[in-house]
Amino acid sequence: xxxxxxxxxxxxxxxxxxxxxxxxxxxxxxxxxxxxxxxxxxxxxxxxxxxxxxxxxxxxxxxxxxxxxxxxxxxxxxxxxxxxxxxxxxxxxxxxxxxxxxxxxxxxxxxxxxxxxxxxxxxxxxxxxxxxxxxxxxxxxxxxxxxxxxxxxxxxxxxxxxxxxxxxxxxxxxxxxxxxxxxxxxxxxxxxxxxxxxxxxxxxxxxxxxxxxxxxxxxxxxxxxxxxxxxxxxxxxxxxxxxxxxxxxxxxxxxxxxxxxxxxxxxxxxxxxxxxxxxxxxxxxxxxxxxxxxxxxxxxxxxxxxxxxxxxxxxxxxxxxxxxxxxxxxxxxxxxxxxxxxxxxxxxxxxx
Numbered sequence: 001x002x003x004x005x006x007x008x009x010x011x012x013x014x015x016x017x018x019x020x021x022x023x024x025x026x027x028x029x030x031x032x033x034x035x036x037x038x039x040x041x042x043x044x045x046x047x048x049x050x051x052x053x054x055x056x057x058x059x060x061x062x063x064x065x066x067x068x069x070x071x072x073x074x075x076x077x078x079x080x081x082x083x084x085x086x087x088x089x090x091x092x093x094x095x096x097x098x099x100x101x102x103x104x105x106x107x108x109x110x111x112x113x114x115x116x117x118x119x120x121x122x123x124x125x126x127x128x129x130x131x132x133x134x135x136x137x138x139x140x141x142x143x144x145x146x147x148x149x150x151x152x153x154x155x156x157x158x159x160x161x162x163x164x165x166x167x168x169x170x171x172x173x174x175x176x177x178x179x180x181x182x183x184x185x186x187x188x189x190x191x192x193x194x195x196x197x198x199x200x201x202x203x204x205x206x207x208x209x210x211x212x213x214x215x216x217x218x219x220x221x222x223x224x225x226x227x228x229x230x231x232x233x234x235x236x237x238x239x240x241x242x243x244x245x246x247x248x249x250x251x252x253x254x255x256x257x258x259x260x261x262x263x264x265x266x267x268x269x270x271x272x273x274x275x276x277x278x279x280x281x282x283x284x285x286x287x288x289x290x291x292x293x294x295x296x297x298x299x300x301x302x303x304x305x306x307x308x309x310x311x312x313x314x315x316x317x318x319x320x321x322x323x324x325x326x327x328x329x330x331x332x333x334x335x336x337x338x339x340x341x342x343x344x345x346x347x348x349x350x351x352x
Contacts, residue, residue, distance in 0.1 A: 005183040011037035013055055013269040014126065017047035017073065018062035018089070027060070030119040035124065042066075044073035051077065055082050058126050058133075062112070063090035063097055071100055078105030082137075085129030087122065107132060119150070168202035196233065196269060200226055204254060219288060219296075220247040226261055227268065227286060234272045240281040241272055247288040250296065252351045256330065260298065263326045263334070266319050267300040267345050275304025275343060294352040301344035307336060 014036045018024050028038035039056070041047035041064055050056070059077065061070040070088060077083050088101035091112040098109040107129040110122050172195050179191040203226050204217060223245055231243045252260070268284055276282035287299040320323065327334045330349040337344040 011035060012126070012130065013037050013057045014059070014060060015039045015041060015050055015056045016060045016062075017041045017044065017065070017070070018060075019043060019064075019066045020062070027119070027122075031123065031126075034119075034123045036123070040099055044068055044076070047073065048076055051080070051084075058062075058084050059086045059105070059120065060126070061086055061088055061092060063088065063101075065300065070098075073104065073105060074101060074104045085126075085133045087125045087129055088215055089122070092230065102257065142175075148264055162205075165202050165205040168198050168205065172198050179182060184212070188313070192233075193269065196230065196265055197262060197322075199229060200265040201258055202281045204258050204261060216251040216253055218249060218251050219257065219260070220245075220249050220256060222261065223264065223286065223288065226265065230265060230268055230272075234269065240279075241276065241284055242281070243268060243284045243286065245286045245288075248296075250290055250351065252296070256349075256351060259326050259329050262349065263323060264298065264300060266323055266326075269318060271300065271302045271304065274307075277301040277305070291348065295344065295348060296351055297348045299344060299346050301342060304341040305339070307343040 008234055011032070012035060014031060016024055016038050018026050018040075019041075019042050024040045024042075028040065029281070031038050039050055047061075048058075050078075051059070061074060061077070063070045065073075069088075069277075074086065075085055084106065085107040088098065088106040088109040089112045090097050090101070090109060101109055108125040110118070110125050114117070175191050175195045175198070177186050179195070181187050182191065203222065224236075224247070224262050227243045227245055231241075264286060268286065271284040275284070282302060282304055284300070284302045287301075288296075289297050291297045323334055329346070332347050332349040334345050334347045337346065
């Protein structure tokens with residue numbers, strides 16, 4: 001680039017901090033031939049003041065200065081946000097100086113001297129430092145774009161979950177209204193069961209809308225809310241039962257939470273309806289434990305009349321078919337323990 005003229009705006013602006021004025025002028029002359037504009041500062045305070053004025057693309061920092069070293073100034077430079085790359089120039093034969101400069105935040109170092117290739121080496125170090133700085137800047141900009149897109153996607157997802165929860169809530173209300181004007185008890189029971197199943201799904205979307213998590217739901221909080229709603233909606237004089245929950249704190253994916261909620265809702269509903277004789281109070285227990293890093297065991301049990309697997313369903317049989325289908329989607333089966341008083345249903349499934 002020797003012999004070419006450059007406008008100030010097209011030159012890379014370099015701040016050279018060194019108390020050797022003669023070397024500084026020589027530095028300025030040589031680097032300007034290579035497309036750099038050099039600004040001289042004789043000490044750390046002057047260098048930091050010039051840096052504060054802005055318009056500096058890179059810094060060459062000398063090690064030996066009057067009353068201080070470049071290592072005293074370097075931390076002040078790298079503490080600045082988006083600071084320019086720093087090339088540390090040292091005439092010391094002690095390699096520990098260069099190592100200390102790199103550890104303190106310098107992008108590169110050169111061994112100071114008056115040999116013709118010194119300025120070539122310095123220009124190469126400046127080019128590499130500027131390229132690394134450009135890459136860091138573009139990486140940060142890309143990460144910021146990704147973060148903004150992620151925030152926007154999460155906001156949209158929250159809105160979608162909110163609308164789904166509201167729509168499902170409206171469906172539940174319509175089913176409740178239909179049940180209130182229906183005379184046939186079997187139809188009323190079927191509508192109420194459908195209402196509970198839809199409410200279990202709506203509860204998941206409500207959780208997704210109100211939590212800071214995306215794509216996962218904390219099982220213990222979800223089941224506590226679900227079971228409270230179930231107990232309230234099914235409680236009457238003939239079924240004064242109580243539902244208890246013991247659940248490990250664990251997050252699992254949305255689709256598996258919905259399936260799990262439907263299974264537990266179905267089992268608890270069956271226990272409420274069939275486990276105990278009319279007007280006999282009883283307890284329905286739900287226990288969810290992590291049995292391995294990626295496996296959950298779910299137990300729903302009562303102390304009631306008991307249940308024989310394979311026996312004819314007491315209702316329409318839809319619940320039994322739903323349980324089998326839901327368990328299959330979790331790649332597991334529901335087992336019933338024949339050796340306990342009452343009914344104990346167990347399933348174990350992978351949460352990953």
